Amino acid sequence: MEHDLESEQMILDAVDKFLVKIKPSVRQLEADDEYPEEIVEQMKEMGLFGAVIDQEYGGLGLSVSTYAKIVEKIACVWMSLTGVFNSHLIMAMSVQRFGTEQQKRKWLPKFATGEVRGALALTEPNCGTDLQAVKTTAVLEGDEYVINGAKTWITNSLHGSCFALLVKTDPTAKPAHKGMSLFIAPKGEGFVMGNKLKKLGYKGIDTAEFFLEDYRLPKENLISLEEGHGLQHALGALALGRINVASRGIGVASAALNDSIEYSQQRKTFGKPICQHQAIQFYLADMATRVEAARLLVQSAATAFDKGERCDMEAGMAKLYATEAAMSNSAEALRIHGAYGYSTEFNVERYYRDAPLLAIGEGTNELQRIIIAKQLVEQNPI
Numbered sequence: 001m002e003h004d005l006e007s008e009q010m011i012l013d014a015v016d017k018f019l020v021k022i023k024p025s026v027r028q029l030e031a032d033d034e035y036p037e038e039i040v041e042q043m044k045e046m047g048l049f050g051a052v053i054d055q056e057y058g059g060l061g062l063s064v065s066t067y068a069k070i071v072e073k074i075a076c077v078w079m080s081l082t083g084v085f086n087s088h089l090i091m092a093m094s095v096q097r098f099g100t101e102q103q104k105r106k107w108l109p110k111f112a113t114g115e116v117r118g119a120l121a122l123t124e125p126n127c128g129t130d131l132q133a134v135k136t137t138a139v140l141e142g143d144e145y146v147i148n149g150a151k152t153w154i155t156n157s158l159h160g161s162c163f164a165l166l167v168k169t170d171p172t173a174k175p176a177h178k179g180m181s182l183f184i185a186p187k188g189e190g191f192v193m194g195n196k197l198k199k200l201g202y203k204g205i206d207t208a209e210f211f212l213e214d215y216r217l218p219k220e221n222l223i224s225l226e227e228g229h230g231l232q233h234a235l236g237a238l239a240l241g242r243i244n245v246a247s248r249g250i251g252v253a254s255a256a257l258n259d260s261i262e263y264s265q266q267r268k269t270f271g272k273p274i275c276q277h278q279a280i281q282f283y284l285a286d287m288a289t290r291v292e293a294a295r296l297l298v299q300s301a302a303t304a305f306d307k308g309e310r311c312d313m314e315a316g317m318a319k320l321y322a323t324e325a326a327m328s329n330s331a332e333a334l335r336i337h338g339a340y341g342y343s344t345e346f347n348v349e350r351y352y353r354d355a356p357l358l359a360i361g362e363g364t365n366e367l368q369r370i371i372i373a374k375q376l377v378e379q380n381p382i
Ligand SMILES: Cc1cc2nc3c(=O)[nH]c(=O)nc-3n(C[C@H](O)[C@H](O)[C@H](O)COP(=O)(O)OP(=O)(O)OC[C@H]3O[C@@H](n4cnc5c(N)ncnc54)[C@H](O)[C@@H]3O)c2cc1C
Pocket: 087, 119, 120, 121, 122, 123, 126, 127, 128, 129, 130, 152, 153, 154, 155, 156, 199, 202, 207, 357, 360, 361, 362, 363, 364, 365, 366, 367, 370
């Protein structure tokens, strides 16, 4: 995809203006844990729900490199907001990359405007990392699939209306992934919403469970119209999700750093600002180095994605490093802020609660290490 620097700067400037406006309300919205309807509407108007959807299908057609910078900026102010369009865009990417032309024309324009918003529904009560163990089944009856099962931890499922739904169309297949399929699944009869889950952080945005009870989908909603490729389609789109989560990691890590640079110049102990104590300087230096290194890894993964290259190792490295940077930086910011880091009057406690999700979502960091190591061996056979 063309990387147009001028249009990139225009959208980044627009995002900055939007963030200046919403920043003062974030702490209250977070504390209330309510869905930020108005802000979501503004994100819709900015076209963020179509950020990486091709212009041909009504999206902004941004490169993933630009998208990563947008996500970093937003996560630096409020990480939850990036989740509202992340899993929506993974759903869209699965259609854009693997759908038929007819599926793209039908769904992508509605996804791009945010008229139909949605998410990715992979995880089940018994499995998250081991997706080949999903139990939800889809059985073909005439021209329709009849789907039964349960999904949990699905972000945007209360406020979203459509899902990329991973199921088994052949539960006996070996290896199991050959019996898996991915569907475009709008809410309808037999789609039963469950509870909103209570979380440590990532407030405001809804994460919930739902159940499929003789829920029916027409054959035409099977992505690519071919059974047996569902896991591949979900994982292919998830590379975008990993770049998003990595960018969120940079956002949280740099927010923790920025707050610490400011606070350490204001707070004095033993007659001088704490930024003049070597222990604090070491924290700041390590935090800043992590942010810079994470940015380079994310841009490298995003560039590979934009070129259409296989990038699971690059996206895995970026996701692993940037999210661990968020974990470390938020913990160190808390130390630098002393008791105030523990106070809900400051943002640092939020970074500390938000960061662990990043190490879990879009494939845990343990899984990322496995992916990286497998690729290393594959690329270096003896
Ligand atoms: C706030 C939140 C939002 C989420 N949103 C979504 C969503 O929108 N859609 C969705 O589908 N899911 C979502 N998830 C689920 C998330 O993707 C899963 O939690 C994640 O994939 C891990 O799965 P699990 O929780 O079942 O952990 P498990 O798979 O049970 O893993 C438990 C532990 O074992 C480790 N482990 C597992 N297998 C291996 C192995 N082979 N080798 C070494 N270690 C291993 C894991 O890394 C982890 O540390 C969300 C989760 C959270 C917390």
